[in-house]
Structures are given as C-alpha cells and as structure tokens.
Amino acid sequence: MNKEKYFLEKYLKPCTSVNEQFPLEIGDDCAIISSSEDLLISSDNSVIDVHFPGTLDAYFIAYRALAVAASDIIAMGAYPDGYLLNITIPEPSDEWFKLFSNGINDFNDDYGTSLIGGDLTKGQLNISVTVFGKKSKKIIKRSGAEVDDNIYISNKLGLGKQGYELYNKQILDLPNQYLKPKLLSKESIKALNPFLNSAIDVSDGLLLDLSRICDQSQKGAILTIYDDVCINSIDDVVAGDDYVLLFTCATKHSEAVKKILPNAVKLGTITQEKEILVTDKEGKKMNFEKLGWDPF
Amino acid sequence: MNKEKYFLEKYLKPCTSVNEQFPLEIGDDCAIISSSEDLLISSDNSVIDVHFPGTLDAYFIAYRALAVAASDIIAMGAYPDGYLLNITIPEPSDEWFKLFSNGINDFNDDYGTSLIGGDLTKGQLNISVTVFGKKSKKIIKRSGAEVDDNIYISNKLGLGKQGYELYNKQILDLPNQYLKPKLLSKESIKALNPFLNSAIDVSDGLLLDLSRICDQSQKGAILTIYDDVCINSIDDVVAGDDYVLLFTCATKHSEAVKKILPNAVKLGTITQEKEILVTDKEGKKMNFEKLGWDPF
Numbered sequence: 001m002n003k004e005k006y007f008l009e010k011y012l013k014p015c016t017s018v019n020e021q022f023p024l025e026i027g028d029d030c031a032i033i034s035s036s037e038d039l040l041i042s043s044d045n046s047v048i049d050v051h052f053p054g055t056l057d058a059y060f061i062a063y064r065a066l067a068v069a070a071s072d073i074i075a076m077g078a079y080p081d082g083y084l085l086n087i088t089i090p091e092p093s094d095e096w097f098k099l100f101s102n103g104i105n106d107f108n109d110d111y112g113t114s115l116i117g118g119d120l121t122k123g124q125l126n127i128s129v130t131v132f133g134k135k136s137k138k139i140i141k142r143s144g145a146e147v148d149d150n151i152y153i154s155n156k157l158g159l160g161k162q163g164y165e166l167y168n169k170q171i172l173d174l175p176n177q178y179l180k181p182k183l184l185s186k187e188s189i190k191a192l193n194p195f196l197n198s199a200i201d202v203s204d205g206l207l208l209d210l211s212r213i214c215d216q217s218q219k220g221a222i223l224t225i226y227d228d229v230c231i232n233s234i235d236d237v238v239a240g241d242d243y244v245l246l247f248t249c250a251t252k253h254s255e256a257v258k259k260i261l262p263n264a265v266k267l268g269t270i271t272q273e274k275e276i277l278v279t280d281k282e283g284k285k286m287n288f289e290k291l292g293w294d295p296f
Numbered sequence: 297m298n299k300e301k302y303f304l305e306k307y308l309k310p311c312t313s314v315n316e317q318f319p320l321e322i323g324d325d326c327a328i329i330s331s332s333e334d335l336l337i338s339s340d341n342s343v344i345d346v347h348f349p350g351t352l353d354a355y356f357i358a359y360r361a362l363a364v365a366a367s368d369i370i371a372m373g374a375y376p377d378g379y380l381l382n383i384t385i386p387e388p389s390d391e392w393f394k395l396f397s398n399g400i401n402d403f404n405d406d407y408g409t410s411l412i413g414g415d416l417t418k419g420q421l422n423i424s425v426t427v428f429g430k431k432s433k434k435i436i437k438r439s440g441a442e443v444d445d446n447i448y449i450s451n452k453l454g455l456g457k458q459g460y461e462l463y464n465k466q467i468l469d470l471p472n473q474y475l476k477p478k479l480l481s482k483e484s485i486k487a488l489n490p491f492l493n494s495a496i497d498v499s500d501g502l503l504l505d506l507s508r509i510c511d512q513s514q515k516g517a518i519l520t521i522y523d524d525v526c527i528n529s530i531d532d533v534v535a536g537d538d539y540v541l542l543f544t545c546a547t548k549h550s551e552a553v554k555k556i557l558p559n560a561v562k563l564g565t566i567t568q569e570k571e572i573l574v575t576d577k578e579g580k581k582m583n584f585e586k587l588g589w590d591p592f
Binding site for chain 1: 329338345497
C-alpha cells in the first residue's frame with residue numbers, strides 16, 4: 001500500500017465524522033458541506049520553527065494548529081463546525097501520527113468540530129487548516145468599531161508567552177495557553193455576539209491586532225495598561241499567541257459583557273482620531289518598538 | 297508596514313473579488329461564502345521540489361497549484377467557484393509576487409473563479425489551495441462504478457509528463473499541460489454529469505487513480521492499452537500530472553460522451569472481480585512495478 005494511503009486510512013480517517021452537515025465519508029476528491037446558510041471560512045498555516053518549535057510533541061502541533069485556525073471563526077462572532085487539514089511532513093511515522101491524531105480527537109471533543117477532509121504530502125512540516133462555521137445572524141467585522149466603544153480583551157494577556165517559556169523549560173503542566181490554546185466557548189460567543197461592534201483574536205500581539213481594528217474601522221484608540229492587563233510584564237501587549245478575543249462594544253453593554261465574560265479586562269476606548277495612544281497607569285505615554293509579530 | 301501586510305495588500309488583495317456569492321472584502325479573520333446550496337470543498341498542497349521544481353517561474357507555480365486543486369471539484373462532476381490560498385514562502389519579494397499574482401489572475405480569467413482569502417507566512421515554499429464549488433444535482437463519487445461500465449479518459453495520457461520534460465529542456469512553449477494544466481470546461485462537465493457513474497482526476501497516475509475508483513466501488517477493471525491511449529510511451533499510464541478526467545458510464549451513453557468530449561479515449565470496462573487487468577493491443581497481460589506516484 002502506498003504510504004500516503006496507509007497513514008490517511010490508519011490515523012486520519014478514524015478522526016473524521018459523517019453526519020447531517022458532512023454527509024460524505026472521506027475517500028473522494030472533495031468533502032461536502034451540507035448547508036442552507038452562509039458560511040464563514042478561514043485558512044491558516046502552522047509551520048515548524050516559525051509557529052511552533054521543531055521539538056514540539058505532535059499532539060500539541062495538531063491541537064495548537066486547529067485552535068489557532070478555529071480562533072478566526074470565533075473572532076467573527078461565530079463558532080467552528082468543521083475543517084479540512086493538510087499535512088506536509090518530511091517523513092511520516094506511526095509514532096508521530098498516533099500523537100497527532102490524538103491531538104485532533106481531543107480538539108474535536110473539546111470544541112465539537114469535525115475533520116472532513118484534507119491532504120497528506122511530503123515537505124517541511126507545515127499544518128494547513130481550513131476551518132468553517134455557520135455565519136451568525138450578526139457578522140462581527142474588524143471594521144465595526146464606533147467612537148466611544150469600550151475596548152475589551154476576554155482574558156489577561158501573556159498566557160501564550162508564559163506557556164511557551166514554560167515549554168522551553170520542559171514544564172508541560174496543563175493548562176498551557178501556548179500548547180493547548182483555550183478558546184471562548186460556543187455559549188460565550190453566542191451570548192456575546194449581539195453586544196459586539198468589532199472583534200479580532202489576539203494572535204500576533206494586542207497592539208498589532210488592535211491596529212487592524214482601528215485601520216478597518218477608520219478610528220483610533222486610547223488604552224491604559226493597568227496591572228490587570230498583563231500577567232507578567234508590559235511585553236505581553238506585543239507578544240501574541242494569546243488567542244483571547246479583542247472586541248469593542250457600546251458602554252451601555254458593559255454589564256452584560258462582564259456577566260458573560262467575568263475575566264474580561266477593559267483596556268480603553270475607541271477614538272475618532274486615527275492613532276493608538278497607550279498610557280501606563282500613571283497616565284504616562286508608552287512607546288513600543290514593534291506592535292507585534294511578523295513572520296518575515 | 298509589516299511585510300505580511302505589504303505583500304497581501306499590494307499583490308493578493310487586487311486578485312480578490314467581491315460579489316453576491318463572496319460578499320466580504322478581504323481584511324477580516326474569515327471570508328464569507330454566501331450559499332443556499334451544499335458545497336463541495338477540497339484542499340491541496342503544492343510543495344517545492346515535490347510537486348514542482350525549485351526553478352519554476354512563480355507564474356506557473358500559482359497557475360499550476362490552482363489548477364491541481366480545482367481539478368478535484370471537476371472530478372466530482374461540478375465546477376470550482378472560488379478558493380482560499382495559503383502561501384508559505386522563505387523570503388517574499390516584489391518580483392516573485394508580481395509573477396505569482398499574474399498566475400492567479402490568469403487562472404481566474406480562464407476558469408471564472410474568485411480568490412476570497414488565505415494566509416501568508418514564512419517557511420519552505422508551499423502553496424495550499426482550498427477550493428469549493430456548488431454541489432451539482434448529481435454528485436459523482438469514486439464509489440459509483442457499475443459492472444460493465446465503460447472506462448474513459450477525457451484526453452490521452454502523457455501530456456503532463458511531456459510538459460515536464462519540455463520544461464526541463466527549457467522549452468516553455470504553450471500549451472504545456474505540466475506548467476498550465478488545462479481542465480475540462482464548465483460546459484463539458486455540466487453536459488457530462490448526468491451520464492457519469494464514477495469519476496476521479498488523473499493526478500497520481502492512471503492505474504493508481506483507477507484503483508481508487510475500483511476500491512471505493514468494490515469492483516475491478518479490464519483495460520486495453522491501444523496506441524491512442526498514450527502520447528509517448530507505456531510509462532504514461534503511471535506517470536500522473538495529466539489532470540484529465542477518468543470516468544465510467546453505462547455503454548448506452550457512449551455516443552453522448554463522444555459528442556461532449558470528442559478527444560475522450562475508451563480504455564476498457566468495469567468488472568465484478570476485484571482486480572485490475574491491463575493488456576496490450578495484442579491481448580498480452582502487462583505488469584507494472586508501481587501504479588503511480590507516492591509523495592513519500
């Protein structure tokens with residue numbers, strides 16, 4: 001049997017599901033998404049030594065790649081239903097695929113998603129995930145921020161960076177937001193959706209991701225970094241890998257937001273003037289050499 | 297400006313389209329597919345030195361990666377509407393992206409497809425394409441072959457291999473099925489669909505791809521390799537990269553098939569016995585060391 005077929009059938013096919021929304025068993029040229037509703041769709045690559053270290057256990061490579069991709073659906077106020085998974089790997093082995101498929105299964109258990117298709121081929125380790133979900137009634141775009149909106153993050157910053165540092169010390173205790181990013185639950189994002197004006201997930205660093213909201217919304221922002229924003233140091237605001245939700249909403253919804261997300265932290269407000277002003281808790285302006293992560 | 301944003305905005309954004317089916321301009325975490333019908337979806341990676349040579353012009357890298365992926369939609373009796381495109385590249389340059397985006401635009405002009413989103417990141421050159429199209433009324437699966445079905449290919453075999461050999465001699469005259477694979481037109485696949493029992497595209501080699509139809513259909517096949525099957529040599533039946541359609545249909549539809557696809561070649565028939573028997577034109581059994589391509 002050829003190797004591609006061997007690994008697909010032994011490890012990946014058992015991770016797939018057939019149900020009303022995904023009626024076709026894998027083994028054809030395409031998968032089918034049965035849907036009478038509009039779909040949100042997003043595709044993300046995780047590359048060895050760029051998005052994860054070469055030493056990382058294949059279980060976490062899988063879980064992390066899926067979480068990073070799924071986070072983009074949540075960032076638009078919806079929830080992931082399924083995904084296609086393309087694996088590029090130099091030399092597949094049973095050991096690697098056993099761990100990797102455990103990561104897939106655990107992710108699917110945690111988020112109720114389905115693997116419905118993909119591709120396996122040779123090359124530098126690179127995991128490409130195309131994830132989709134039913135469009136929610138209200139689509140949350142980056143461009144929806146309004147002047148005087150409150151700016152929130154769904155949780156403190158720095159857990160991703162801390163998780164990576166712990167991994168580097170070979171401390172693998174869970175939870176670890178770098179190894180197994182925890183995303184907002186379906187219930188939370190569903191409850192939050194009506195109150196949101198704009199949102200993005202913090203993947204590349206708070207300031208860079210906020211600049212994307214401000215750019216698309218043609219607005220600016222004023223932020224104050226109180227002690228409750230970062231778990232470790234001010235570097236957490238540009239570190240990325242947190243996969244918390246960064247969102248804006250009208251002041252009148254503050255209480256509702258706090259009720260849905262008790263750990264949410266208010267950072268500041270959206271302004272008309274198109275610049276992002278960051279101050280420390282004493283009101284002193286803070287400057288940053290870089291706003292966040294750039295792969296190049 | 298960060299490099300990722302620079303290349304996305306300068307070269308890839310102008311290749312995207314906004315229309316009724318794809319209502320969201322790029323710049324958000326997801327794209328939207330507006331559809332009240334079921335979707336066929338498929339994802340394929342093209343990796344440097346595995347699927348294309350490192351010296352290949354970026355124009356052809358793009359065109360070829362898109363055609364290879366789109367071919368999977370046609371293989372299920374439907375037609376591609378749009379795609380997401382993930383580019384992993386070690387060091388992006390204006391020169392490379394100019395050529396690459398020309399390849400995208402020409403593919404979209406030739407097939408009426410839309411680029412609606414994707415990802416750009418760092419790593420070994422690897423182009424991941426997730427393509428989708430509206431499900432046709434009748435889905436053509438690999439599993440649909442019936443005993444006594446005629447087996448056809450939509451065109452002779454070997455044009456992919458010949459195109460690659462010409463490229464290696466730096467003969468770049470078009471048409472070249474390796475550099476710019478020509479797929480079935482929307483009209484042809486639409487007209488052909490009602491007559492098909494099973495289909496697959498010949499990407500990895502005729503015998504390997506036929507074995508996939510036979511496996512899924514729980515059938516076998518008997519083939520005769522007459523002079524009109526291969527353009528150069530018998531190796532063409534295991535070479536792959538042809539992106540012709542391999543399909544089966546009832547004998548009564550032979551005339552209809554020939555009318556829609558005048559270049560189609562009949563190879564043999566589907567049998568109850570689960571083996572693939574290949575004979576030459578004198579009826580002598582032919583054996584092959586390998587059935588087709590395996591990336592590993």
